[in-house]
Amino acid sequence: MKALDIIKYVFKSASYGVFIAVLLLLFFPKLAGNVDVFSALTKADGNGQPLSYAKGxxxxxxxxxxxxxxxxxxxxxxxxxxxxxxxxxxxxxxxxxxxxxxxxxxxxxxxxxxxxxxxxxxxxxxxxxxxxxxxxxxxxxAATNLPVIPQNLALQSRVGDVVLAIGNPLDLGQTVTQGVISATGRNGLSSNYSEFLQMDAAINEGNSGGALINTNGELVGINSSKFKQNNRLNPVQGIFFAIPYELAYKVMTQIIEKGRVVRGWLGVASDFYEPNYKGFIVQDVTPNSPASKAGIRVNDLIFSIDGKPIDSIPQALDIVAETAPGTRIDIGLYRGDRKISVPVIIQERF
The missing domain is CATH 2.40.10.10 (Trypsin-like serine proteases)
Known part of the structure; x- marks a missing residue:
């Protein structure tokens, strides 16, 4: 019985302690630091504000x-x-x-x-x-005082980010759809359609060119299109594409400044990246291209462009595309057992 009396005493003391602590926090909330005790208690009953993206x-x-x-x-x-x-x-x-x-x-x-x-x-x-x-x-x-969409050039989209597509589908008026980013693409000027942002926020005819935003209202991308295939017996759902904001901004800036997008061109083709040497093997050289004029050959393994190491073929294409035509750069490559550097004058891609 003595042990039971001790246990009862401990529980009774603990109950009093919890009760006093709650009273102190309610009447002196500053004791809780950054914790809003009253809000925490009131939200527990399910009467708090529902999750909403209305602000963004x-x-x-x-x-x-x-x-x-x-x-x-x-x-x-x-x-x-x-x-x-x-x-x-x-x-x-x-x-x-x-x-x-x-x-x-x-x-x-x-x-x-x-x-x-x-x-x-x-x-x-x-x-x-x-x-x-x-x-x-x-x-x-030609207008003034126009509303401008919030932008953040440091924004990095991640798989799983919640996104909202805003546009005018089927001329129904402005509509918002919600989804997540399913896959991310490159932001370089050599990007092609399949390497844009993939998401499942629904877009339809009329949404093209609209905004893809995050929950803060910042521009994530420009809605482009939905995945299409010829096999109607196997319909595809939830696969839509948007052009990443960073890439869209680069393109817009060039169009405003130059009237068009200017991309550098080397003139080699490859679909084989060699991870052991951290470079790609040249499988084709376009005649009269900068690579051809510089003496780059099929089976050369390019491991650096303009001093930048090659992490992937798409990254290498971006380095070249974003190099101004007329620029002289050095291509680091292996030819057989030899490691050499080849100077190349980049030309414009048409």
Whole structure:
């Protein structure tokens, strides 16, 4: 019985201690440091605010616009009667000067482009330039005090990040869909379609060129397209693509400054990376290319470009693509047992 009395005494003392501690924290919350005790207790009953992305959407959505492009075409070879073909898309206001990013296929061949803000304001838009490789185009409208989407050049997208796609699907008006990033692509200028951001936030016709944002409202990418395949018996769901923000920003900057995207070109092809030597084996050299003129040969193993080690073939392509044409760089390579350096003058890729 003595042991039982001791146990009862301990539990009784502990209960009093917990009760006193709760009272102290409720009346003197500063004792808890950064912990909001009252909020913690009230949320426990399930009456707290629900999880919402409304704040991020509210800061980004005013900068997402509807784009209507029209082609004036003859209806047939036997009549001069013209017909209007209107295409639908979305765009993102990137700065207060009126520059807007969208997909090139939204405005390709358009005779008239109209941008509509979420306030209902309409502006005629001028096509400043475009880039086939990334399917990006830059428009400009003559307007002031435009809403600009939040941007962060240091942003690094990760697989699993929650993202929100904002656009005008099927001309229903601005719509938001939610998903996660399923895979990340490269941000270099040599990137192709399959290496963009992959996500499962639904996009449909009209979403192209709209904004992909994170939950803070920052621009993550430009919505591009959904995965397509010919086999209708095996439908694909939840695979959509967006152009990474960093890449879109590089393309936009070049288009604004130069009217087009300028990429460097070496003129070699390879699909075999040798991890033991940390380089790629040249499998083809284009005639009259910078590589050919410099004497680079098939079966050479390139391990560095302009002093930068090669981690992968895509990374090597990006180094070359982002080198200004006319620049002299050194290519480090193995030829048989010899380690040599070959100077090359990079040319522009057309």
């Amino acid at each position: 959407v509210s800061v980004a959505s005013p900068a997402v616009v509807n784009i209507y492009s029209k082609d004036f075409q003859s209806s047939s070879a036997f009549t001069t009667r013209a017909r209007n073909v209107q295409r639908l898309g979305s765009g993102v206001i990137m700065d207060q000067a009126g520059f807007i990013l969208t997909n090139f296929h939204v405005v390709q061949g358009a005779d008239q482009i109209v941008v509509v803000l979420q306030t209902g304001q309409q502006f005629p838009a001028e096509l400043i330039g475009y880039d086939y490789l990334t399917d990006l185009a830059v428009l400009k409208v």
